[in-house]
Amino acid sequence: MKKLLSVLLALAPFLLVHAQKAYVLPSPTDANSEMTLFIDMNQSEDGIQGNGLSGILDAFPDTTLYLWTWDPGSPAAGNGDWDNSADHQALTKVGPKLYSMTFVPTEYYGVDGPTLFARGISCLAKLKSGAALEGFAFEAKSEDMHVDIVPELCNGRICIFPELRERDDYLTLTYNNEKELQYEGLQGMGENECYIYLLGKVDLFTDYEYVPLSEVTSTPELKLSFIGEGKFRTTMIPEDLFASVLGEDETLSEIYFYIVRDGFTYPPGPPPYQVISFLDCE
């Protein structure tokens, strides 16, 4: 009996997920990695919101469905029109009345992680035209569906804390060397080898290096501390750090940065900048 209970408890999350009309995998979800949205039309009930798609699928099981979504925003490439969904919104049939679409949510919706997690995903499935099909009572769409997205803590190559910050906030940057795929010369970094190059942007035409690249590895405040598991971290107050570098009436608008390792040179071309932006508050 105890064993049976344990098995049921272990399976509960999966059973719950799959009992929903819409769900995402993996969950918890990394906003910047691929996830798959599933729409289970077996769970759909016609007539709730003038929707009749389930009945249509019973009659025409191989018809193509399209995703129509509005939260956390409209897709960056658009939904198309209600009577003519965009082709890129076509769902893949993965089982009897079960459909999916795989995408990187921040790219697909053009929103940031906090917006995705705050709003979740609202969507429905429809035929290319959502209008009522001849011979069927309701519109060729499902009822509205909503999926709450459970966030995964930042697990990328670079993580910035906090998500939203002003230039006078404490800002923590974590670099995961184990996620360093692009530059072989940065892989397997030793505990005392990780530094950061910083370029403070004031406006489109004005920027200041914190120190020139040649001096980065001899500048202690630009060294990232090793915190284990291939990760390095530094915390700063950007405004204070750049105080000695900026002009009197100048304000930091963004920081451009890249990881530096003593003895490693990036391939020729534009520097591999990443950007830390700051809120503009009244």
Place this chain on the structure above:
Amino acid sequence: MINQSTHFTAFTSLLFSAILLTTFHSCKPETEGELGEPFDKVEGMIGTWELQAFTQQDLNSPIKETRDLSDFYLDGLATPLQITFDANRDYSVAIELGKNYFGEGGTWGFDDDLYPSFLQLYTAIDTLQYNLGGMVRIFDQSMRIEYRRDCNTAPTNIYTFEFNRIN
């Protein structure tokens, strides 16, 4: 016959229990006295408080993640940040390490002495306002001050300073 006897015994037991309960309840003394005066929140703050922890909470993180940034104030060598609130409503700050979020000193108060929501510090150039992590009574040995930041009314971070009373 056996059944009748059982029913009779059960009924008697129930009746006896009910009488017993009523009797005891009648004997319960009436609650007398008053709740007393609420504690003095101003008096609770008076003293010198020394920083023992400093954290930053990201209010936009999906899990409201909190990071311990105590190292910016506590290195085991420098005297930790101290704030003294006195009975004349003056306050002073002693800081050797870390960013000073409390000004150079001045006067202090609550937005409402009886039911305070905010601690207010009036410096020569500014008025600073903080949330209290809880009301402090005269015998409490710890206090939390929260500096809640927002941007155009949208909350961003909470910096929490945890102090211990040192006198």
